[in-house]
Amino acid sequence: MLTQFTHTKDLNNSEILVLLRRANALLRQEARPANLAHKNIIALFFENSTRTIASFQVAASRLQAHFSVFNVQKSSTSKGESLLDTLHNIEAMGVDLIITRHHHSSSAPYFAKHLKCAFINAGSGTLSHPTQALLDLLTLYNHFEGDLEGKTIAIVGDIKNSRVANSNMELLPRFGMKILLVAPPHFLPPTSHPSTHSLAEALESADVVMGLRTQTERHSLQTYGSLKDYAKDFCLTRARLQDRPIPILHPGPVHRNVDIQDALLDDPRSLVLQQVKLGVFLRMALMESLLTA
Ligand code: NCD
Numbered sequence: 001m002l003t004q005f006t007h008t009k010d011l012n013n014s015e016i017l018v019l020l021r022r023a024n025a026l027l028r029q030e031a032r033p034a035n036l037a038h039k040n041i042i043a044l045f046f047e048n049s050t051r052t053i054a055s056f057q058v059a060a061s062r063l064q065a066h067f068s069v070f071n072v073q074k075s076s077t078s079k080g081e082s083l084l085d086t087l088h089n090i091e092a093m094g095v096d097l098i099i100t101r102h103h104h105s106s107s108a109p110y111f112a113k114h115l116k117c118a119f120i121n122a123g124s125g126t127l128s129h130p131t132q133a134l135l136d137l138l139t140l141y142n143h144f145e146g147d148l149e150g151k152t153i154a155i156v157g158d159i160k161n162s163r164v165a166n167s168n169m170e171l172l173p174r175f176g177m178k179i180l181l182v183a184p185p186h187f188l189p190p191t192s193h194p195s196t197h198s199l200a201e202a203l204e205s206a207d208v209v210m211g212l213r214t215q216t217e218r219h220s221l222q223t224y225g226s227l228k229d230y231a232k233d234f235c236l237t238r239a240r241l242q243d244r245p246i247p248i249l250h251p252g253p254v255h256r257n258v259d260i261q262d263a264l265l266d267d268p269r270s271l272v273l274q275q276v277k278l279g280v281f282l283r284m285a286l287m288e289s290l291l292t293a
Contacts, residue, residue, distance in 0.1 A: 001293035004119040005286065006108040008130045008171040016171075020138050022285040023278065026062075034288040036065035041287070042090060044070045045101040045122070051252050051276055052122050052132070056099055059283035065291075084114055091117050096291055105163075118290040126161050126215075131286065132251050133167035135279040137175065139271055140208060142278070143247050149176035154202040156182040156234055157212030157259060160189040164251040165212060169193060180206060184233070187214075199234055203241060210249040211236050211259040227258045237261040247271045 002010060011019070025031035041060050045053055053069065060067035070090065077086050083102075090098065097118040100111055105125030112119045123129045140148060153172060159165045159181050169179055169191075181188060181195035182202040188195055196202050203209065214227060235258060236248060248260070248270045256262055264270060 001289075003117075003290050003293050004112040004115070005130060005290060006112045006119065006121045006124070007128050008133050008167050010130075013174055016134065016137070016175075019134065019282065019285045019289065020141055022288070023138055023281040024142070026284050027278065027281040033063050033284060034292055036060075036063040036287070036291055039063075039065040039096040039291050040094065041065050041067045041097040041099065042070055042095045043067070043099045043122070044072060044087070044090070046072050046107075047101050047103050047123060049101055049122070051279070052101065052129075055276070055279045056120075056122065056283055056287075059280045059287060062280070062284055063287060065287070083111075087111060087115060091115055097287065118293075120286065120290070123163055126163050126166065128167050129163040129251075130167050130171075131279070131283055132164050133171040134286070135275055135282045136164075136168055136210070136249060136251070137171055138278045138282050139249065139275045140172070140177070140247075141175070143208075143271065148172075150178065151176070151207040152178040152180050152205055154180045154182050154199075154206035154209045155212065156199060156202070156209060156236065158187045158214045159183050159212065160187050161215040162212045165210075168210070182234070184230070197233075199236075199240060203244065203246075206246060208247045208249065209236060209241075210251075211254070212251070213253055213255055213259055227255070231258045235259060235261060236264055238263050238267065241269070245269070249275060251275070 026033055043053055043056060057067050077083060095117060099120045099122050101123035103125055105127035108121035108124035121130055155165050179193040180202050181193050182199055184197060248264060250260055250272050254260055
């Protein structure tokens with residue numbers, strides 16, 4: 001049984017369906033959450049986070065587990081201690097689960113390889129953010145009542161630098177979805193998925209659209225005039241969507257009126273806060289499964 005979750009590929013489709021069903025049962029109060037009162041969970045985030053860390057924290061508290069957030073800024077890594085030594089010391093204290101976020105893309109598999117305790121990747125450079133992809137899948141699974149086969153998701157924005165896009169590009173096609181990438185050339189990674197530079201064209205065939213934040217902190221050079229120029233062509237707006245009845249996703253944080261127009265965030269088609277809500281139940285299901293394995 002899996003105890004370390006570094007990548008969406010760590011779980012096969014039937015294991016993922018079990019997690020989605022468990023998350024829904026917890027959401028609908030059809031099942032009682034496991035009691036993990038004796039478990040110690042610690043989050044080490046070397047990058048900022050709002051939703052993900054709070055979501056893990058709320059999920060852990062619903063499982064009655066003890067959750068602490070390690071203060072990375074004040075740790076001995078700033079005194080020259082290696083990251084691995086820091087992790088080994090924390091593991092030696094008897095924690096049951098370590099959750100990390102780090103700007104290096106290879107960080108999660110590297111940490112997992114050197115740890116014996118349970119582990120969750122909460123963001124590994126630009127490469128992977130598997131719990132976000134699972135909660136996006138759950139949101140879509142519920143919205144389309146399990147029927148994802150042949151549905152096209154248009155992923156719009158800074159795809160090249162987005163770990164959320166990367167994890168979704170691996171996961172969603174496994175459940176029958178088609179990916180359509182929509183971005184200016186400098187935001188498109190080399191890919192086998194269909195892509196276009198025209199948002200209007202993409203919206204004609206998309207069954208769902210996912211906006212992404214422009215990851216300015218990851219750009220070594222600015223390849224566009226300004227965020228305003230970018231928004232002119234790629235911001236999701238009511239005018240562009242018109243009355244198409246397609247759901248709108250975004251992992252957050254949202255750059256309002258750059259990725260998505262204010263009005264669309266308040267539109268009933270927006271599932272942005274539903275993603276956040278479902279994320280808690282999905283992470284509960286995942287932590288239950290890793291910690292009771
Ligand atoms: C993303 C992240 O940090 O990977 N947000 C999230 O976890 N929900 C996306 C981003 O930073 O743009």
